[in-house]
Amino acid sequence: MRSGRSEAALVARPLHPGLRRNRRLFALLVLLNAFVGVLIGTERTLVPLLGEREFLLGSSTAVLSFVATFGVTKAFANLAAGRWAEAGRRRVLLTGWVAGLPVPLILMLAPPPHWWLILVANVLLGVNQGLCWSMTVVMKVDIAGEDRRGLAIGANEFAGYAAVALAAMATGFLAATYGTRPIPFLLGAVAAVAGILLTAVAIPETRHLLRPGAGASRGPVRGGLASFVHFTAREPGMPALNQAGLVTNFKDGVAWGLFPLLFAASLADAGAVGLLVGLYPLTWGVLQLATGPLSDRIGRKGLIVTGLAVQAASLFAIAALPTYAGWVAGMVGLGVGTAMVYPTLQAAVGDAVRPEDRAPALGTYRFWRDLGFAFGAVTAGAIVDILATGVSGIPVAVAVTGMVALVSGLTVAAALPSARKAWGFGGVRA
Secondary structure, three states: OHHHHHHHHHHHOOOOOOOOOOHHHHHHHHHHHHHHHHHHHHHHOOHHHHHHHHOOOOOHHHHOHHHHHHHHHHHHHHHHHHHHHHHOHHHHHHHHHHHHOOHHHHHHHOOOOOHHHHHHHHHHHHHHHHHHHHHHHHHHHHHHOOOOHHHHHHHHHHHHHHHHHHHHHHHHHHHHHHOOOOHHHHHHHHHHHHHHHHHHHHOOOOHHHOOOOOOOOOOOOOOHHHHHHHHHHHOOOHHHHHHHHHHHHHHHHHHHHHHHHHHHOOOOOHHHHHHHHHHHHHHHHHHHHHHHHHHHHHOOHHHHHHHHHHHHHHHHHHHHOOOHHHHHHHHHHHHHHHHHHHHHHHHHHHHHOOHHHHHHHHHHHHHHHHHHHHHHHHHHHHHHHHHOOHHHHHHHHHHHHHHHHHHHHHHHHHHOOOOHHHOOOOOOOO
8 A cells, every 4th residue: 555655646746847846856867767778788798799609699690689679679669658658657667667677687597599588688678678768758858848858868868878888898897707697787687676666766757747839730649550650751850850860770780789799809808898889888978968958059950960970980980990999989989979869869859749749759759760770780780691701791781881871861961951940849949
């Protein structure tokens, strides 16, 4: 009975929009997304190496299957989160954490040659990341209101990806000392337990903070398939945003699955590999504290186009400069370009739609964005396998990914309006 009364009190707690008056809740949501980031960050360095070294997978496509499985599952979880959020954000958060609890245990204990257990763990991880990360974004935007959307999303993505980076680095150093399993994956177990406890005890519902769009000529878009089709292809600006998000995570699927293998072929120390792998999300995470608010001031389009171009140049550098210094420069550049794009795209989705349509629109965008993980992993793995050159074929896959990013930036430049007020209902200034 006590837990029921506690939950009712959390849901009923009076809230009003505004970052200042909700700074404690906003800080708790930032911390919560850091736990979400730690859970996935424990995979960034070690799971590709597990596939190659412990599970003895000879095909790059097979090694990268865990990324594809994660990406497809997370994409559909994002879509579901956008729908379920209308009934309550907090409930979706709790469901995501319950799905994530078994992930570290499976990663610690799955015996070779049963790679399918790693794939099961990544299905659960995709559900966790899709539901929890989506809800921390939506809840922060609920709190922030219209004019601080970029700042809110920047803070959310900073916490998540800084945690991804630190977890990736930490697991690399732990693996160098204690081996790849089980000790490094204990970080994820701690994060999962902390996340579910924090959500259950301290996070209230924020859905009632929505303010319907003023002066609207049409009602909010409702209905499953109709909503998905509308926010995929019909809402002005959304097709360009969806493809840019997909390409950004296409690149991340390649980075997650192939970069640890590329670096480990030249660097024997797992700690050094973890440091390189972590540089990219660390740079990405920290800089989002600046790029999110910056997009509120100077607009979204320029940051998106420039960020995609910087990603492309960094990928070309990683492919062409196979030295430690070249990889450091490429990984930092990749983080800079991604920081310019990642929070800005989500804020731009908020610009494009009515407040009451924001959750399903973000769910649709995040569906296409995270499907990029699967496309990137499958495409990169196929390129390496077709070349039949093993690790030496990875730079070709990385260069192809750079070309994809460049084309995506040109598409945004041609298709997206420059002024936020031209997008629809969310933008309030150019």
